[in-house]
Amino acid sequence: MSKLKAAIIGATGLVGQNLVKILSKHPWFDVVSLFASRKSAGKKYCEAVKWYRDYSLPDDIGEIRVECMENVEGSYDVDVFFSAIPSDIATYIEPELARRGYVVISDSSIYRMDDYVPIIIPEVNPDHLELINMQRTSRNCSGFIVKTSNCTAAILSLSLKPILNLTRIERIIVSTMQSISGAGYLGLPSMAILGNIIPYIENEEEKIEQELPKILGLFCNGKILPAQFGISVSCNRVPVYEGHMINVFLEAKSEIDAINVAKAMETFIGLPQKLNLPTAPQRPIIVRKEPDRPQPVLDKDALNGMAIVVGRVRNDNISKRYLKYVVLGNNMIRGAAGTAVLIAEILRAYNFL
Numbered sequence: 001m002s003k004l005k006a007a008i009i010g011a012t013g014l015v016g017q018n019l020v021k022i023l024s025k026h027p028w029f030d031v032v033s034l035f036a037s038r039k040s041a042g043k044k045y046c047e048a049v050k051w052y053r054d055y056s057l058p059d060d061i062g063e064i065r066v067e068c069m070e071n072v073e074g075s076y077d078v079d080v081f082f083s084a085i086p087s088d089i090a091t092y093i094e095p096e097l098a099r100r101g102y103v104v105i106s107d108s109s110i111y112r113m114d115d116y117v118p119i120i121i122p123e124v125n126p127d128h129l130e131l132i133n134m135q136r137t138s139r140n141c142s143g144f145i146v147k148t149s150n151c152t153a154a155i156l157s158l159s160l161k162p163i164l165n166l167t168r169i170e171r172i173i174v175s176t177m178q179s180i181s182g183a184g185y186l187g188l189p190s191m192a193i194l195g196n197i198i199p200y201i202e203n204e205e206e207k208i209e210q211e212l213p214k215i216l217g218l219f220c221n222g223k224i225l226p227a228q229f230g231i232s233v234s235c236n237r238v239p240v241y242e243g244h245m246i247n248v249f250l251e252a253k254s255e256i257d258a259i260n261v262a263k264a265m266e267t268f269i270g271l272p273q274k275l276n277l278p279t280a281p282q283r284p285i286i287v288r289k290e291p292d293r294p295q296p297v298l299d300k301d302a303l304n305g306m307a308i309v310v311g312r313v314r315n316d317n318i319s320k321r322y323l324k325y326v327v328l329g330n331n332m333i334r335g336a337a338g339t340a341v342l343i344a345e346i347l348r349a350y351n352f353l
């Protein structure tokens with residue numbers, strides 16, 4: 001099978017760099033074009049980027065000249081665009097690319113709640129890809145947009161999927177500890193976060209509360225029926241470099257045993273594992289038995305950052321219907337770039353690409 005031509009928009013950013021890293025050695029995709037703002041355009045990628053990964057920038061990609069993508073101009077010899085740009089720019093770039101017939105896999109939050117745009121976590125809801133056909137018909141174009149979810153919602157929904165295979169959930173309460181890389185390269189001044197915790201992340205709680213029922217919803221008669229559980233989220237920014245940790249408290253409809261939940265999580269596999277896709281981790285959920293795991297420093301790179309790590313799965317003293325656990329995931333890989341590439345692989349496997 002010949003390789004597909006991939007372009008990255010926002011290639012100089014934190015998510016963009018993770019896309020470069022994952023795609024640089026990919027068996028199905030070749031990175032042919034890199035886009036960023038006017039500030040970076042015209043420079044070689046190795047000159048434009050402040051490379052932060054502990055992995056050398058691949059030489060061939062470093063030599064690519066960054067192009068400007070502040071507007072969609074001309075046509076591109078590209079099969080798939082990976083978009084990792086701020087939402088205000090994605091608002092007009094992504095639909096315009098789709099209108100011109102391109103496939104766009106996007107990490108930005110804009111359009112995630114559009115009725116015809118699927119938010120895909122490949123192990124959780126690959127059936128939602130059906131929405132692509134509705135999107136193409138309703139917009140009358142062959143191109144389309146697929147979204148990754150908010151990074152915390154990606155980690156959370158993956159951890160909840162095996163539980164939903166066991167029982168219905170009445171209510172979920174979530175408290176997050178989110179790393180500074182979640183805010184992008186220029187996101188937070190060090191003066192604001194070093195030695196500190198900020199108990200607020202703009203729009204984050206709303207995104208998680210809206211996206212989770214859509215991701216975990218049922219695809220039925222051409223639309224998604226949102227999952228029916230209550231959800232309340234409180235978000236905190238903590239002085240951790242990479243990896244979001246989430247404390248989850250949930251109330252099930254009926255009694256639920258923590259041991260069975262841990263077993264269901266560690267044996268859980270989804271479509272990417274069944275199809276043996278190149279970026280799929282062997283197991284998407286690792287369950288640690290030690291009482292002091294997961295930890296960002298030790299667990300953020302589990303299975304190349306594609307596995308989430310769960311710990312402290314236990315019942316609550318109040319009722320056997322209550323369960324609590326902690327989950328950690330790599331916000332830039334499982335929460336963005338890695339999931340975007342896994343989506344591209346599923347699209348290829350299902351002949352959307």
Ligand SMILES: NC(=O)c1ccc[n+]([C@@H]2O[C@H](COP(=O)([O-])OP(=O)(O)OC[C@H]3O[C@@H](n4cnc5c(N)ncnc54)[C@H](OP(=O)(O)O)[C@@H]3O)[C@@H](O)[C@H]2O)c1
Nearest residue numbers: 010012013014015036037040084085107108182184185336
């Ligand atoms: N960081 C995470 O953990 C994470 C997780 C999930 C989703 N996301 C989403 O992913 C997207 C990228 O996040 P990030 O953390 O990588 O941000 P970032 O580090 O700030 O990078 C932003 C990228 O967008 C480019 N850009 C900025 N303005 C532009 C313009 N006018 N035209 C074209 N390109 C422009 C930047 O290029 P220059 O270098 O040339 O300015 C840079 O490559 C955001 O929508 C974010 O919400 C991030």
